[in-house]
Amino acid sequence: MLTYKKKIILALIEKLGRKDITAKCLQKYLFIYTRISDNKIYDFVPYRYGCFSFEANKDIVSLSKGGYIYINHPEHAECSYELIHRNSEIIENLSLFDNMAIDKVVKKYGTLSSDELITYTYRTWPFTAINSEIKYRLLNSEELARVQAFKDRYKKTETILYTIGYEGLTLEKYLTQLITNDVKVLVDVRKNAFSMKYGFSKATLKKAVEGIGVQYIHVPQLGIESEDRKTLNSQEDYDRLFEIYENTTLIENWDSLLYVRKLLDKEKRICLACFERDPRQCHRTRVANALMGLPDVNYKYEPIIL
Template sequence: MITKKKRALLYLLGKKQSLTKLQLVKLLFLASQDNPLYDFVPYRYGPFSFQMYTDISHLERDGYLLETNTMVTSLNHEFPLPDRSIQRSIDQVVRQFGDKTERELIDHIYSHYPETTIFSEIEKRQTYERDETGVVTIGYEGKSIDRFLSILIDSKVGKVIDVRRNAFSMKYGFSKNQISNYLEHMGITYLHMPELGIQSTRRQNLTDEGYAQLFHEYHQELGEKAAYLNTIKTIAEDEKVALLCFEAKASDCHRGVIAERFREEGMEVVDL
């Protein structure tokens, strides 16, 4: 499937035929400022997209481009063009920056977007400290892995505690091994706490009333899981903890019940 993002990537690459991976990432970052395409996270050389690198691999597999360790080359196969507004954004970026070297692109982005340099191995133009504590909750529904990581970074989260019963997802980036790896790249630790999850068999074919009853029962069951809740509270005294599950809204998820339990004990919990 040629997604909106992949169409934009192929369109930009077709303008230059061959680019280094760093140039491709930086040019798409600039194009995304006017017309959101990919999400980006601050990384070793400024803005980076894990999703984009995965798309490059998929597009090579499907015969649209050739990828080496450092280069990406268009194979000029036909593909559905992106929307006109996206084409205009990319055309403008290519006219202005298409002939820039890697160093020139980095210098421009570092000067104009210093927030992307907080983890840079080249030069940090903005400082960043994970100096907050407490508990927040987050769901990955509707978020790319890059957007998800950006939210955690902005919120100064130091540890993600995964409260899914089974830490598996069909969505790219969010199964246990994948997400723990991506979090590690961002300096965030990961802990899976399946004991706080709800068995999938209890959630099948439920109505709104059924979910309300399930969450009521789960709230009562949390009394038997005090050791796990206390572990979360202890960790949250030293760093900010994010409770992770799938649903976008905490009110639709059992992590919201955990958050409510903490609030009843006088803790402040923010739903990201």
């Protein structure tokens, strides 16, 4: 399906008029477009080479599979994109304001080299460079200090137990919450770390989380079987399920709870992760309560709710 977001990508590639648009550059063009336009089609996260959208990358792969673009050397970090067929109707179907924003991106930044474009985004939005693997090559000492200042802004010294649910969040917004709360370890307490929502199945989530410098650990022993959740229609149903959970699964897997406690004592800031947005409707809260009930508690409990 050719969504509006995908049309934006195709229009950008077509108006740039090149066959050597690298993955790094296209991500930067899309990011700048979202800064110029009111149409915030993608969220971005500071990643290995700066601002990156997993959702945009997924759409680019989809466009390749659909026969709209060709990806040169898809297995390499330096892969590049080119249109297979030019299609003026795609541009004509975009709004006037989106076309104007794309034209501005192309005119102002389209002739920059890859290094120049990436450097520009780092200098203009230092937060995007905090996890960059190439910032030391591109920035001077003063610019690096500005990037470090953004990173230091989120550093916390106290020991904190966080919880988070990904319901309603893009992967990019989710990762940004981990960054801004200085989470060191994401502890996935789902029984089965699989999700129909893009980015939140185990392998993809692990790769994304580790890409921002956060350790990922799956503790399925503390999860709840999927079939036990099928008849939850009210808060009373949730409460009843979690009471059973506390008296069975949690007790039977107490060693796993103590393992999480050791992680917290060692790493200082960990986050229990599951699906539900509302902490009252997720067993991660019961896990957190159990951790708060252990002896010698020297940490705070802060659920992340968006």
